[in-house]
Amino acid sequence: MPYARPTLTDLRQQVVQDVQNGGIPGVVTLLRFSVLWVLAMVQAGLAHLHYGYLDWISKQAVPWTATDEWLEAWGALKSIYRKEAATATGSIAFTISSNADIPIGTSIIAGGVTVITTSDSVISGTTATVACAASEAGASGNIALGAIATLSSPIAGVQTSGTVTVAFTGGADQEEDEDLRDRIMAAYAKGGANGSSADYVGWAEAVAGVTRAWVNPLGAGAGTVVVYVMLDSVRSANGGFPQGTDGAAAAESRYQAATGDQLLVANAIYTERPVTALVIVCAPIAQAVNFTVSDLGDDNTSDNQAAITSALQDMFRRLSAPGGTIHPNYWNEALAAIGLDQFNVTSPSAPVVASSTGSMPVLGTVEFAS
Incomplete structure (x- = not known):
């Protein structure tokens, strides 16, 4: 059975009893605020710290x-x-009235985030486009396509306001x-890596921002491995789905290169995979599943509705997969764990089956009825 660590109160009582029961000859009781009482409390406190340190050591002793x-x-x-935290990169375009240049190192505010140009601008007609990187690493640096950008300091011949033309991707917080x-x-x-499905999942999930991955062996023909990924935290605004186009690594000559999040994962797997494998990284296709939860009675409150929605979202995150099936017992178990007096899921009424190999069931709308 697990060791019961004594509390500070237990240690204080034990030290006092030891003193009173013969620890010091002639002492049968302790007055509060006496020297012996204070020393007893100090000793108990030191022992409590030692127990805490030993407890901490035991936790670090196993992974x-x-x-x-x-x-x-x-x-x-x-x-x-x-x-480690990763820095998002993208591109911004500004309208210019002359052959003005936006130099490397220029500070720009895009979507509320400070970004820095990483090269001089590329001019085409009256448009100057600059490649940029977020000034700080983290998921907050991911900026949507079309976001408004503003020069931190005016540049002669350059319109102050511009637009994000290539979405900022790749930003991720340090792993928890x-x-x-x-x-x-x-x-x-x-155990060791040998090119198994578990290895591909591990290689994908080692990429900053990737939280889930699945493998479809021979998914695009002989010699191919299709890897589906999700970035639930970094891409929470998009339901966790990666932003980019499906494809292979930039160095892969046998298939078109991916872009955005998919390219980051493909490039990472390229150096790890068995040498002959053609790895294609894809985003799952969202297949929304709408729910109707009825017969709630008095439990049809805003708090319970939020709890039901959260439970269904958690269920889909844990159990849904590209090409997978969600069975009724999955959602019934998820809702039963909330502690509702009664409920009935009237829709869907049968297992939810993915419509294609790459489709993944996700939560759609949820309707409630008493």
Whole structure:
């Protein structure tokens, strides 16, 4: 059975009892605020700190409870490393009235984010286009196509306001301990890399921002491996679906190159995959599933509606996959866990089957009825 760590109160009582029961000859009771009482409390406090330190050490001794740099050390033994924050990149176009140039290092505010030009502008007619990178790494640097951009300081001959012409992609926050731990435990459970489906999933999920991945062997013909990815946090505004076009790595001569998020993943897998494999990275196709939850009775409140929606979203994230099937018992179990007195899912009334190999069921609208 697990060791029951004594609380600070337990330790204080134990020290006081030890003193009173013969720890110091002639002492049968302790007055509060006496010297012996104060010393007893100090000793109990020090013992409590020692127990805390030992507790912390025990957690770092195994990968499933280790944290911070100790967790990273366990991962390094399996060549699994924490995903560092990544910087988003994209392009912005400005209208110019002459052969004005936007130099490298120019600061621009785009979509509320400060970005810096990484090269001199490319001029075509009355338009100057500049490649940019977010000034700080992180998911906040991802900027949608068409967002308004403004020069931080005016430049002669350049209109102050421009437009994002290539969406800023690739920005991701540093990986949290929980996500890193999942990848480390999977590596310890799996063993060495040999080009299995689990290896492709691991290579994809090692890319900053990628939270889920699936593999379809021979998905585009003999010798191919199709990898589907989701970026639930980085692309939360798009339902977690990657932004870009499907394809292979930039160095792959046998297939068209991907763009955006798909290209980042394809390039990462390219150096890891078995040498003959043609890896194609794709975004799943969202297949919205609308729900009608009735017979709620008095449980048809705004709080319960929010809880039902959250439970269904969590179910789809855990169980949905490209080409997969969602069965009624999945959503019934998810809703039963909320603790509702009664409910009835009238739609859908049968298993939800993906309409194609790349389609993935996701939550659509949810209607409620008493």
